[in-house]
Structure formats: structure tokens, C-alpha cells
Amino acid sequence: IAWHGYGTGLHAPGKRRVAAAYVVGHNLIKAHAKVWHNYDQHFRPQQKGFLSITLGSHWIEPNKINNQSDIGKCQLSMQKVLGWFAKPIHGDGDYPEELKTELASLLPKATPTEKKHFKGTADFFAFSFGPNNFKPSSKLPQMGQNFSPDLRAALNWIKVEYDNPKILIAENGWFTDKDVKTEDTTVIYIMKTFINMVLQAIKYDRVDVFGYTLWSLLDGFEWQEALNTRRGLFYIDFESEEKERIPKSSAFYYKGIIQENGFPAEEPNQTLQGQFPWDFSWGITESVIKAEPVASSPQFSDPNLYLWNVSGDGKFHQVKGVKLKNRAGQCTDFISIKTHLQLLSKMKVTHYRFAFNWSLLLPSGDMSSLNSHNLRYYRCLISEMLKLNVKPVVTLHYPTHQSLSLPGPLLQHGGWLNQSTVRAFRTYAEVCFQEFGDLVKFWITINEPNRFGEIYNSSSNDTYRAAHNLLIAHASAWQVYEKHYRSFQWGQVSLSLHCDWAEPANPYLANHLEPANRFLQFEIAWFLDPLLKTGDYPVAMRKYLGYKKRKGLSSSFLPFFTEEEKQLVKGAADFIAVNHFTTRFVIHESKNGSRYDWDQDIKFIQDKTYVMPPVRSAVVPWGLRKTLNWINRHYGDMDIYVTASGIEDQAKDNDELRKYYIEKYVQEAFKAYHIDKVNLKGYFGFKLTDVAKLKIGFFTSEFQAKASVQFYNRLICNNGFPIDPTNKCGQPTESASCPFCFLRVLEKPLTFLGCCCLATLIMILSMAAFQKQKKKRRDWSKYFQHFGPSVKTKPKKVLSQI
Secondary structure, three states: OHHHHHOOOOOOOOOOOHHHHHHHHHHHHHHHHHHHHHHHHHOHHHHOOOOOOEEEOOOEEEOOOOOHHHHHHHHHHHHHHHHHHHHHHHOOOOOOHHHHHHOOOOOOOOOHHHHHHHOOOOOOEEEEEOHHHHOOEOOEOOOOEEEOOOHHHHHHHHHHHOOOOOEEEEEEOOOEEOOOOOOOHHHHHHHHHHHHHHHHHHHOOOOOEEEEEEOOOEOOOOHHHOOOEEOOOEEEOOOOOOOOEEEOHHHHHHHHHHHHOOOOOOOOOOOOOEEOOOOOEEEEEEEEOOOOOOOOOHHHOOOEEEEEOOOOOOOEEEEEEEEOOOOOOOHHHOHHHHHHHHHHHHHOOOEEEEEOOHHHHOOOOOHHHOOHHHHHHHHHHHHHHHHOOOEEEEEEEOOOOOOOOOOHHHHHOOHHHOHHHHHHHHHHHHHHHHHHOOOOOEEEEEEOHHHHHHOOOOOHHHHHHHHHHHHHHHHHHHHHHHHHOHHHHOOEEEEEEEOOEEEEOOOOOHHHHHHHHHHHHHHHHHHHHHHHOOOOOOHHHHHHHHHHHHOOOOOOOOOOOOHHHHHHHOOOOOOEEEEOOOEEEEEEOOOOOOOHHHHOOEEEEOOOOOOOOOOOOOOOOHHHHHHHHHHHHHHOOOOEEEEEEOOOOOOOOOOHHHHHHHHHHHHHHHHHHHOOOOOEEEEEEEOOEOEOOEOOOOEOOOOOEOHHHHHHHHHHHHOEEOOOOOOOOOOOOOOOOOHHHHHHHOHHHHHHHHHHHHHHHHHHHHHHHHHHHHHHHHHHHHHHHHHOHHHHHOHHHHHHHO
8 A cells, every 4th residue: 555556656546656665554553553442442352363563575686695795685675565565564563674774764753652542553474475565676685686486485474574473375376368268277286385385384393373264255356456457266258248257267176174173184104015016127217338549557558667666756667677467457447437437336226227328329321430449338337237137228328418429520411311321220220239139138229309309499390300209219129129139149139218197287187188298299109109009190190290290380290100111110120118207297388480399389388386496397106106007007007117217306315305215216116016917127216427517317427325225225125016125125025925036035945955965865876886986896805816826917808708
């Protein structure tokens, strides 16, 4: 009233006199205090009621939390807006010192009598927080400040400034454009976020909030916005004569919040006890491993002899004329291999997924530049890994930056937009199968080809063309392995897809299922349908792109497979590899333009009530289970591996968020396996080490283990969630035991015992045969003694006579 009515002129009566605004503010405080004292003296004894004044405020944060100047500016901003009225009423009866200093000529001075009259004239703190409090004015904001709709922070500021008063959220909510009718999904998520902030303030910060009031019941006249915005739970068509009140989606959601006195449980979150099968694969995923250019131990490759001048300059001095014989190179000459082995031994995983660097093995993209040193490095890494009983899962192509890790000549000629890259990849894959196939039994040809649209994004046609070539490249590599190597290497080949779940953002509208399914078609079925179903792209994709083209909204074109390509692609996957990280909440939003992400006509809604790191995506464990079930329903009972799953955690060592993520996501994977009968064969945490500022690893970039390493160890050791948590790690529980599993557990000791028994038996039989032969010779010797000396010298003759 005071500032926007008499200062900025945004509200009635539309005056623009800053000095008048502070006079009006002073009079409003006096008026409120007079009413409060009147109620307190004459009505409270009989009515037993409570009385306050509703104060509205924004929230503002410093750009730099450690910058005292920025913090001071933010504090001044809060005092100018909220403290202006709150301190006289909820504080000591006077205005904030910051205001008295800065506005000495404008701010009325409260007399001692007025201060006493103002002080304590509120039985609770009535707080308004919404879009009207973020209107631009000369007060808000200044350099070093940022607006933030952080209701929890604002409530904590009130708690600290005014000695933890009882607080009523007297008005809170947001707005939509006038064209939005009953599908106000965005409002649901803003409402959910605000109420969740209040709940956090109560539970974690001990802020004494005793009530929440939403603005507003009906769409109406919103001051200077007139009828151009809507803030009601019920939609009203202002042009109609009936002015019918129609509940919006937000009305149903708010009703559910009230009925549950908080957030209704989406589904039972009960932990399922049990263990995965004995052959379940527990892994860790790393991106591209760069081969060391030379061995890290030069002392074994330098033939010269040196004297160490310990007492003199402390340097090594070469002995001239003396050459030593070099020993043969060893895998442990590479320090990076030693480091990897140390980390893997700490992880206690059964599988390690990593990627070759294509550009290091074939720098020119063809066989003319095969790098034998790098081949040796990767072979050393794999062979040493196998000595630790860690099985390699090798990715052939894992783009990590703009160059896509492609050989230079291929990148210069268009990369995956050029079919020559397809032929080059086939050659590269065959080299890897030849060189490493005796050691590697799990191959991933390409990592997340469904995310190449983020790189080939100049137009949707580039995106679809690149994806088409990636599919052909993968299928070509798979066919090479199938025809020439599988019969004696006995490995498996597939590709890995980014498979986040899509959930309808609005649970009250059936038509929100369509954009969620559309996202899955464009994200997952785009590649899996050609490989595991028809040999062609999903019908739903072709239909929707055709629809948009007819409407003139897009010129996107999905390539067609030739009959030969269909035969090449169809069935070219031995298992399904899923990289899953989060769940997206989606709504329909029509978009005009020819880009892959626009073709889907979807918009992502962020739900901040889920656990969420400062960057990346929300922790929504049940999304993994839904993803695995969707894939299982659409593509049958194929082996499925979760080949990457993880989160960023800014903690340096005690990464509680990562531990929480792993536990909850593996639990949902176990439910998919045990309850839903999904043929899940393995889970791979992502990733082994941090990358620069991205804290996404189990180990820091300096190779220091975080707390999640031990937590993941325990999960692997228990093979899941044993019924008896007190059982010694690795000991089968009664419910998980079976004759076959028992025999598998005893396989090695039984084999050893059997070998010992067999060796003992052979030894006994050999000794018995030897003793028998020896006795037989003694008997013959006694017999020959009857024939005299000649018999001994000519036994053959005597024998012939006998």
C-alpha cells in the first residue's frame, strides 16, 4: 500500500512521491497499533482471538556469499521492505538503524510514546510471499544481489531477526497467463516447491510456522495486471455470462495436500530384503582411458649405467663405454595401470567398464596408422585387471567432448554425418576384436548414440542423419563379431543408451501420458525398435514428425532403411545396456522449428521437492524401476544391464548424497528383478574418479577414496539387501540358499579337494604296482638260483629254455 500506492504509483491511488510513501507507512503502523490495542483491551478477554498485520516481502541473496559488502546490501534491501514495518511492530518499536541512517530526511521519527505504542502489536507474524513482492522498484535489487523465491530462507530471516515468532503464511502462490485455463501444471510445481520449503523450515530449521494460506480461490482482478494474469484455484471465463467456476489441476493437488496434511505418498517406499543371483555383475564405469605415450619407468628402457654422486652434487653421472642389456617391457611399467588396479582392488567390483580412445589406436582412421604401443597399453590394462578377477566391459566409442574422440581425418570430413565414418568404425571394431577378443567378453560399440543430437544440432536432419549412421556402424560391428569371432571368443556385443524415465508432470490429466510416451519413443525406442523389433524406426516417431510437417511446424525428416540395412540392423544386439540417472517430468508444449528437441513438443518441469544436488538432476529412484519395466514390456525378456548410474556430490570425502543415491537406486533395481521379473543382470556405478570440477566419482581426481567406496563395497559383498543384516558379509542367508547356489559357493574348494583325492589315489595305485613288481622280481630271482651261475649271466637263454 505505502510503497506501490504512493512511491512507485503501481497501485491505487497511483502517487509517485517517495517522501509520501514513508509518511503513509508511518500512519499505517499507527493505525494498526491503535486497532490492536483496542482489540487487546476491549475484545480479547471475551473473544479470545488473535490479531496481526500481514507483511509482504521478497527474498534476496548476495552474488558472493563471502563478500561482506554484498551481504550488507542484501540485509539493507530486506530491512527496506520487511524491516520497515516488522521492526516497529515485532521488534523494539522503532525503525531499523539501516533505514534511519540512509533515509534520515525521509523517514518519520517515532517518538518515545509511539515506540511504546507500536512495540508488540502483533500476536503472530502474518507473512505474504508471492509475485507482488518481486515487483521492480528503486529498492530492488542492486549490484551484488539476486532475487530468489526462497521462502525457506525468508522464514529463517524472520526467525533470526524477530526471536522466532509464530508465523502464519497469510498469502502465497504464483500466477499464470490469462490463456491458461484448467491445465495449470506449472502452478502445481511452484505450489509444491513453496509448501515443501515451509515444511523444511519447520522440520529442519525449527521455524514456528503454524499455518499456510494459498492465494487465491478464484481467478480475479489482479491490480495493475487487471485480468491479464490468473492466480485462482478455480478457472473463470470472464467473457461468459455464467462466470462458471471450474476447478483447475492445482485445486485437486492442493486438496490432496490438505487431506494428507503434507505430501501424499506416491508409492510405498518399503525396503525389499533379499539378494541378487550369484552371477549378478557389480561394476564401475569410467569414460575414455587415455593410453600413456611411453612407459612410466624409464630406468628399465635406458641401457646406460650411472654413478650416483651422493657426497658431491647429488646427481647421476653416466659411465661412458658401458651399456647394459634392457629387460623386456612389462605391463606394470605404466603407472596409470598401477593406479587403476589399486582403485579397482578397493572397489571390489566384478566388472570394470571403460572406453578405448579411437583416435589413439587409429589416428588416421584406417589401418595405415595402427598404433602398436597403445594396443599394448590397453592389452596390459585388461590382462592385469583380469588378474584381479575384474572382467572388462569395453566401450569402443565414447564421445567426451566436441571432437567426439574421432580420428582427425574423420572429424574433418563431417564425422558421423559422413558414411565413410561408418566404414572406418567397422574396421576399428574388427581390430579391437582381433587384438582383445580373447580377453574381453562384453563389448559396447557406442556410448549413448541417442544423445549425439546435442552435438549434431544445427538442424534435426543432421541429428537424424548422424543417428542413422551410428546405428548402421553399430550393426556393422555386431555383424563382424557374429560372423567371424563369436564362434571362438564367445563374447557379447551391444550399445548403451541414455535412458532417463519420463513421468507425466500432471497426474490429474490423462493427456499428459502422451508427451511422456513421446519422450520415451524419441529417447529409447528410436534405437531399440530398429535393433530389437522391426529393423525400422518407431511408427510413433514417423507419425508425429509427419503430423508436424503437415502443420508446417517442422521440416524434419527421419531417414529410411533400405531392405539390406533392415536385415543388417534387426537383431544386432545381445543385451540391452541402460545408462540411467534421473526422471524427467514432462508436459506438452508445441514448438515451431526443425530441431530434434523441438520435434518432441515437450517441456521439462523441475520438481524441487526431490533431493537434488546443486547441479545435474533430481534423485528419483522409482524412475529406474519404471524404465526397466518399460524396456522389458516393449522388448521382451532380454538381458538388461544398468551400465551407468550415479550423481554429482560436492562433498570431498563423506559423500552422503552418493551413498543415498546408490542405495535407493539399487533397491529399485532389485524390486524390478525380484518383483517384476525383469531379467536384470548387472548394475554399474558411475563413475570411478572425479573429472576436474565435476564431483561425480567414487574417488577424487587425486585418487582419494570417498565414503561411498566402502558403502558400495558392502552392497557388493552382501549381493544386495540380505534378510539378516547381522550376517557376516558374503554369507548366504537361509532364504537365498539353493542346492545349485550352494554348489557354486563350494565349487573351488570341492575342485581342490577332488584334485587332492585323485592325486592321492594315483600315488597309492602307483606304489602298489611298484611293490607288486618288486615282489615279482624277488620271486624270479629265487627261482633262478637253482640253475647255477650261468643262469645269472644269460637269463634270456634260460628263460627261453624254461
